[in-house]
Structure formats: structure tokens, C-alpha cells
Amino acid sequence: NAGVTQTPKFQVLKTGQSMTLQCAQDMNHEYMSWYRQDPGMGLRLIHYSVGAGITDQGEVPNGYNVSRSTTEDFPLRLLSAAPSQTSVYFCASSYNPGGTSTDTQYFGPGTRLTVL
Amino acid sequence: AQSVTQLDSQVPVFEEAPVELRCNYSSSVSVYLFWYVQYPNQGLQLLLKYLSGSTLVESINGFEAEFNKSQTSFHLRKPSVHISDTAEYFCAVSDGNQFYFGTGTSLTVIP
Numbered sequence: 311n312a313g314v315t316q317t318p319k320f321q322v323l324k325t326g327q328s329m330t331l332q333c334a335q336d337m338n339h340e341y342m343s344w345y346r347q348d349p350g351m352g353l354r355l356i357h358y359s360v361g362a363g364i365t366d367q368g369e370v371p372n373g374y375n376v377s378r379s380t381t382e383d384f385p386l387r388l389l390s391a392a393p394s395q396t397s398v399y400f401c402a403s404s405y406n407p408g409g410t411s412t413d414t415q416y417f418g419p420g421t422r423l424t425v426l
Numbered sequence: 427a428q429s430v431t432q433l434d435s436q437v438p439v440f441e442e443a444p445v446e447l448r449c450n451y452s453s454s455v456s457v458y459l460f461w462y463v464q465y466p467n468q469g470l471q472l473l474l475k476y477l478s479g480s481t482l483v484e485s486i487n488g489f490e491a492e493f494n495k496s497q498t499s500f501h502l503r504k505p506s507v508h509i510s511d512t513a514e515y516f517c518a519v520s521d522g523n524q525f526y527f528g529t530g531t532s533l534t535v536i537p
Contacts, residue, residue, distance in 0.1 A: 314469075343525070350435070352516060352529040353470075368524065400469055414460075415525065417469030 311336050316401050316418035323391040323425045331386040331421050333401030341404045342384040343368070343415070344376065346397040353400065359384055391425045398422050428453045428519045432528035439507055440536050447502040447531045449491075449517035459500040460518040460525075461491055470516060476500065487511075507535050 317332045335342065343358035355368030359378040373395060375387040384403075388395060402415040433448040451457065458477050462470040474485040481493040491502045500517060512535045517528040 345527075350529055352430075352432075353527040355524060355526075358524065402470075414472045414475065415470075417462075417471070419469050420467075 313337065314401055314403055314416050314418035316399075316421050318421060319419065321421060321423050323388075323423065325391060325393060325425060327391050329388055329391070331388075331399055331401075331423075333384045333386065333418060334382050335384075335401075335403040335416070336382065337403065337405075337416065338381060339403035339405055339416070340381065341406060341413075342378070343402050344374070344384070344386045345400045345402065346370065346395075347400060347420075348397050356386065356399075388423075393425045396423060396425045428457065428521050428526045430517050430519050430526050430528035432515075432517055432531050434531050435529065436532045436534070438534045438536055441509060442506045444505050445503065445507050445511075445533065447515050447517075447533065449500045449502065449528060451498050451500065451517075451519045451526075453498070453519065453521060455521050458520040458522070459491075459493060460520070461485075461489070461500070461502050462516045462518060462527075464514040464516065464530075466513075473502075473515070507533075509535050509537060511535050 314335045340361045344356040345353040354370045357376040359365045399421045401418040404413045404415045406413045429452045431450045439445045460475045461473040463473045464470045474483045476493045484490045489504045515531045519526045
């Protein structure tokens with residue numbers, strides 16, 4: 311199993327540009343989520359999904375969109391990039407849906423995004 | 427919403443010395459507790475977790491954590507650290523719906 315994969319690993323954008331961060335998992339996990347990691351702030355939840363066709367907002371959803379058309383994929387879209395979105399983005403997945411999120415989360419390697 | 431506080435942002439410790447990384451949480455509901463470790467330029471990996479049962483949980487590499495409900499704490503300990511333990515450690519809480527992470531503790535083991 312590849313686990314959780316994320317592409318790209320690095321990305322530089324100009325203010326106002328849009329892009330999609332890709333996340334895929336091959337473990338048939340129902341629960342997937344996106345976090346951003348900033349110095350001194352830990353990981354903050356952006357959006358999460360408890361299954362195909364179901365998404366919900368986390369702590370910091372503004373400026374981001376998600377969709378979940380398949381169990382495997384959970385892309386994160388930046389609609390109009392801003393310098394405040396410079397961060398490291400992690401995708402994670404786990405067996406159980408959000409209603410019983412007691413299971414281990416498996417994290418991808420991260421995408422380092424810089425917005426100029 | 428829940429909150430997680432990691433009291434120390436940086437902890438330097440000499441090799442083979444003991445270490446404790448502190449974690450406190452606030453919650454009005456039952457929670458599930460986790461410690462994750464992040465090595466440089468990598469994603470997070472689960473170190474150990476408390477779901478129910480014995481309040482003392484252990485990892486395969488010598489770390490342990492104890493759930494203390496009265497003090498709402500889940501401190502991480504290791505009796506003798508190695509150079510390879512140098513990493514960022516995150517405490518996390520789940521209320522059964524979402525995960526909430528602390529700000530992390532950077533552990534540096536000094537030879």
C-alpha cells in the first residue's frame with residue numbers, strides 16, 4: 311500500500327492564483343481531512359469528510375474548497391491564493407468516519423505552499 | 427470545541443536522561459487522547475493513544491503516557507532518550523467528531 315499520497319510536494323503561487331492540492335489514499339478509509347501547519351500554531355483542521363459525497367468545515371475553512379467524489383481522493387482547492395495561506399498542508403485519513411474518530415490518523419508527507 | 431495545551435514549546439535534554447512532555451486538554455465530554463511524532467520534513471506518525479481501559483499506555487519505542495482525568499492531562503514520558511528521539515511531538519484530542527492538536531513540543535536530544 312502507498313498509504314496517503316500528496317502532490318505536489320512544493321508549490322509557489324502568486325497572489326490571486328488558484329490551484330488544487332491532491333490527496334489520495336489506498337486504504338479504503340472513510341474519514342479524510344486537511345490540516346495546515348504553521349509555526350507555533352500546531353495543526354489546524356481546514357475541512358474533513360466522513361465519506362464520499364459528504365464534507366464539512368473545520369476550524370479554518372475560509373479560502374478553501376473541498377469535494378469527495380470517491381473514497382480514495384480528497385482534493386483541496388485554493389480559490390484565490392493569499393500570502394496568509396503560505397503554510398504546510400497535510401492530508402490525513404482513518405478507518406472510522408468522523409462520528410467515531412477514535413482510530414489512528416495516517417498522514418501524508420505534506421505540501422509546502424508559498425504564496426507571494 | 428476542545429482545546430489542547432502543550433506547555434513547553436522546546437525541550438532540550440541530554441542523551442540517556444529522562445524526559446516529560448506535558449499536555450493538558452479542556453473538554454466537557456469524553457475524549458480520546460493521542461501523541462503523534464513528526465520527524466523533519468515528514469508527516470505525523472502515531473506514537474500512542476488512549477481510548478479506554480488502563481490509564482497508562484505505552485509505545486513500542488519506550489515512550490509512555492498516563493491519562494489523568496482529574497487533572498485533564500496526558501503527559502508523555504521516556505526514562506532514557508536517544509538521539510533518534512529528536513523530533514516534534516504533538517498531543518491531540520478527539521471528541522469523536524474532530525481532532526484537535528496542540529502547538530507541539532520540539533524535543534532535542536543532546537549528545
